[in-house]
Amino acid sequence: METKNINLYIGSLVVALALIVFSTSLMAQKLESKNSQGKYEIDILFVYTAKSKQDSHNLSKANSNGHRRVQSDGEVLEQQARQSFENSQISDVELRVVGEHVTDFVVPAGISKNALTDLVKSKDDGAMDEIHDIRDSLKADLVVFIGPNGPTPSCGDVNFPPDLGTPDLGFEEVSTNNAVHAFAVAHVICAFSPGGYSMLHEIGHLLHVRHHRASDGTRGQPFNFNHGFLFDRDASQKTRFRTLAAGGGKGLPPRILYWSNPEVRYQNVPTGIPEANNDAANAANTIRLTAQTIASYRVKP
Numbered sequence: 001m002e003t004k005n006i007n008l009y010i011g012s013l014v015v016a017l018a019l020i021v022f023s024t025s026l027m028a029q030k031l032e033s034k035n036s037q038g039k040y041e042i043d044i045l046f047v048y049t050a051k052s053k054q055d056s057h058n059l060s061k062a063n064s065n066g067h068r069r070v071q072s073d074g075e076v077l078e079q080q081a082r083q084s085f086e087n088s089q090i091s092d093v094e095l096r097v098v099g100e101h102v103t104d105f106v107v108p109a110g111i112s113k114n115a116l117t118d119l120v121k122s123k124d125d126g127a128m129d130e131i132h133d134i135r136d137s138l139k140a141d142l143v144v145f146i147g148p149n150g151p152t153p154s155c156g157d158v159n160f161p162p163d164l165g166t167p168d169l170g171f172e173e174v175s176t177n178n179a180v181h182a183f184a185v186a187h188v189i190c191a192f193s194p195g196g197y198s199m200l201h202e203i204g205h206l207l208h209v210r211h212h213r214a215s216d217g218t219r220g221q222p223f224n225f226n227h228g229f230l231f232d233r234d235a236s237q238k239t240r241f242r243t244l245a246a247g248g249g250k251g252l253p254p255r256i257l258y259w260s261n262p263e264v265r266y267q268n269v270p271t272g273i274p275e276a277n278n279d280a281a282n283a284a285n286t287i288r289l290t291a292q293t294i295a296s297y298r299v300k301p
């Protein structure tokens with residue numbers, strides 16, 4: 001009788017302990033703090049194929065205008081991001097490229113962008129599976145696959161949130177649970193040609209920013225204002241532009257290195273629409289609100 005009671009006692013103690021461990025692990029979604037410069041640092045791993053690495057090297061040389069020192073791809077992205085955040089009054093976020101990996105995977109000709117993004121994301125399909133361990137060891141929050149010139153069918157794509165027309169995969173919720181979706185594909189030409197900004201565009205999606213309304217009218221996921229902005233109404237047509245997250249397409253105005261923000265002007269035109277409006281566009285505020293969670297997809301020790 002006594003032994004039975006002790007067993008029961010020990011048994012319930014074990015259950016209680018297990019519950020405590022389980023619930024604290026649920027609560028312990030540790031969030032990254034700002035770094036010594038007062039910024040949420042979003043860390044990125046670049047993945048290349050042998051061909052895209054060569055293509056990017058050739059592009060960098062061609063774009064260096066004879067400068068002695070050619071910038072690395074990481075420096076190009078970091079500098080574009082810094083300028084875009086400064087232009088758009090986003091003061092506490094920075095992108096940092098923490099590693100490069102060249103995979104021996106060869107992109108099949110004619111593969112769709114969705115299929116390619118799935119290959120990058122999936123852990124066990126025999127294509128680039130090593131990138132997941134590399135991401136973990138470098139604590140990279142996001143992974144950007146730089147596709148080679150040629151077989152990659154369009155400028156870019158993300159696994160999460162998808163561009164218009166595919167299911168939303170939890171895009172409506174800002175949560176570290178979405179770390180499993182944090183993979184983007186950017187075509188090397190669109191990423192590194194002057195004015196392309198495709199990497200920033202795709203990374204914007206990973207930060208929960210959507211296209212301009214005409215390209216994606218979704219409302220309220222996760223904010224009613226998380227859209228890019230396109231301005232093409234000036235009668236003289238001297239001023240026309242689209243911000244970084246605005247969608248692509250033939251004949252659209254040039255992309256500028258700004259995130260939509262109604263409080264910031266470009267050539268004296270506001271670059272967004274205030275949040276009270278039905279067609280609100282404020283990607284800058286979206287990024288301010290999501291950056292800490294995205295920076296916490298992989299938390300540095």
Ligand SMILES: [Zn+2]
Binds near residue numbers: 205
């Ligand atoms: Zn897009």
